[in-house]
Amino acid sequence: MFKLLLMLLSLLLMAGVAVGHDEDKPTIAMLRFGSFFSFTYMENAVVDTLFASGLVTEAEHAMLHARENLEGENINVYWNDANFDFAAVNPIVEDALDRGADALIVLSTPTAQAAVNITKDMDDPPVVLFTAVFNPFEAGIAEAPCIKPAHVSGIETVTLYEDIVPLLLLQDPDLKVFGTIYSSSEASGRLGAEAIVAAGEAQGLTVEVAAVSSISDLIIASQALVDKGVEAFLLPSDLLTMSGLPAIMQIATENGLPVFHSTSNTIILGATVSAGAGHNSLQGSLLGAMLVGHLNGELDIASTGIGLIDLLSIGVNLDAAAEQGIEFTPALMERAHLLLRDGGMSGRALVVFLESLGMDEETVQLVLKAIAEAQAGGGELDLDLPEEILAALTAGIASQRRTEDVGAILDSLHCTPEMIAEQQAALDEAG
Numbered sequence: 001m002f003k004l005l006l007m008l009l010s011l012l013l014m015a016g017v018a019v020g021h022d023e024d025k026p027t028i029a030m031l032r033f034g035s036f037f038s039f040t041y042m043e044n045a046v047v048d049t050l051f052a053s054g055l056v057t058e059a060e061h062a063m064l065h066a067r068e069n070l071e072g073e074n075i076n077v078y079w080n081d082a083n084f085d086f087a088a089v090n091p092i093v094e095d096a097l098d099r100g101a102d103a104l105i106v107l108s109t110p111t112a113q114a115a116v117n118i119t120k121d122m123d124d125p126p127v128v129l130f131t132a133v134f135n136p137f138e139a140g141i142a143e144a145p146c147i148k149p150a151h152v153s154g155i156e157t158v159t160l161y162e163d164i165v166p167l168l169l170l171q172d173p174d175l176k177v178f179g180t181i182y183s184s185s186e187a188s189g190r191l192g193a194e195a196i197v198a199a200g201e202a203q204g205l206t207v208e209v210a211a212v213s214s215i216s217d218l219i220i221a222s223q224a225l226v227d228k229g230v231e232a233f234l235l236p237s238d239l240l241t242m243s244g245l246p247a248i249m250q251i252a253t254e255n256g257l258p259v260f261h262s263t264s265n266t267i268i269l270g271a272t273v274s275a276g277a278g279h280n281s282l283q284g285s286l287l288g289a290m291l292v293g294h295l296n297g298e299l300d301i302a303s304t305g306i307g308l309i310d311l312l313s314i315g316v317n318l319d320a321a322a323e324q325g326i327e328f329t330p331a332l333m334e335r336a337h338l339l340l341r342d343g344g345m346s347g348r349a350l351v352v353f354l355e356s357l358g359m360d361e362e363t364v365q366l367v368l369k370a371i372a373e374a375q376a377g378g379g380e381l382d383l384d385l386p387e388e389i390l391a392a393l394t395a396g397i398a399s400q401r402r403t404e405d406v407g408a409i410l411d412s413l414h415c416t417p418e419m420i421a422e423q424q425a426a427l428d429e430a431g
Helices: 008-014 037-053 058-065 086-098 109-119 161-171 187-202 215-227 239-243 245-254 280-295 318-324 330-335 348-356 361-377 387-399 406-412 417-430
Strands: 027-032 076-081 103-107 127-133 152-157 177-183 206-212 233-235 259-261 273-277 307-309 312-317 338-341 344-347
Touching: 027 037, 027 086, 027 109, 037 058, 037 103, 037 127, 037 280, 076 086, 086 103, 086 109, 103 109, 103 280, 109 127, 127 280, 152 280, 161 187, 161 233, 161 259, 161 273, 161 312, 161 330, 177 187, 177 215, 177 239, 187 206, 187 239, 206 215, 215 239, 215 245, 233 245, 239 245, 245 259, 245 318, 280 307, 280 406, 312 318, 312 330, 318 338, 344 361
Parallel strands: 027 076, 027 103, 103 127, 127 152, 152 307, 177 206, 177 233, 233 259, 259 273, 312 338
Antiparallel strands: 273 312, 338 344
16 A cells, blocks of 8 residues: 655655744634635645644644644644635634634635734734635735735735636637626626636627626526527636536536636536636645744745736546537647546546556546545545556656745745835826
8 A cells, every 4th residue: 555645745845844843832723715625635735734844743644634623742723614605704714713823724715805804903913824815906805915914925826817718719619609607796706707708808709797696596697698699608716606516517518518617626516627727736835835934933924925826727527528418629638637537537647647557448547536536635545556556656646746846936925125115106006
């Protein structure tokens, strides 16, 4: 049995970080808007970075991967989840403060907004570190990367809709009209819809738009767009369309229309195509590095600007396409990084690698499913394969990990007086 630590990057990069232990153990609150696989990847990377830095033991590391609250030797960690309920967001932040949290790790725009709004007037606020936020400036979390509350930093997820809309034309060069549905209560939905319309019109396409305020509205909105003659859907990066994707897919499948979602890996939730800022483990590793640096007194959050991830990741769902009667074009398949087939998701390069090991298609699918389960669940690859194949597989997966230098990225986020002055002048000029 081989143990695969899927967050190998953070372990390697953070192994040299010094550890300074205070007599009073800091408490970390891990807060997310809902249970979603990309959040799990991010959290796992944070946890793995804590382990690599020596702040948690091996046994504690396993507890945290199981999402258990921890009163540890060096730190305490507490988990909470709003379960996609906007009304529950403020309470989970307030609960974390009642527990004496020294740092809040917050995932998603609503959670980050609540954390910043509730802590901004505190005399000694906990550090707030965020990711999975699509526009922190429009959302009121910060004004600019270096113009922000002193206790706040994080990683912005940038969705480049001008790069996503052309994918619709790769699938259907004759496409004339497509539809978008967005959450009227989320800045990421409203701004995303505006960007989708602009990108669509720039391609000479007509974009039909529907705004919704709850999941129960999605079927009606989807059918209304179908009645207007849309030939495909492109959804913005908001949490409502993501959590309500099955409702949209129901109408789309009945009418044989592809659904493109601009949040990475949403093919797992049923989208025909996902295309958005991905590399969730990198986002988590950066957040973990910020947290460890802060806890060790080596990183000043006040002078650490907000970074961004804009690396486009494209996934295609062969299962959904078959159910919809859709065949992907070679042009789109060539752009895809991820495939979902027979319930298992993998990188195209990984499929080629597995086939090079002499695996037949059935074995490849079993391996892909096991890898997906290990990634979502915390790191152990459990497969009954010869040891030499497992060794090659482990090495092959590790070789595909991104090699960005987390330390170099953090260094690039340091806010100098000149950067602050330049960003403030740009804000003043914009009015």
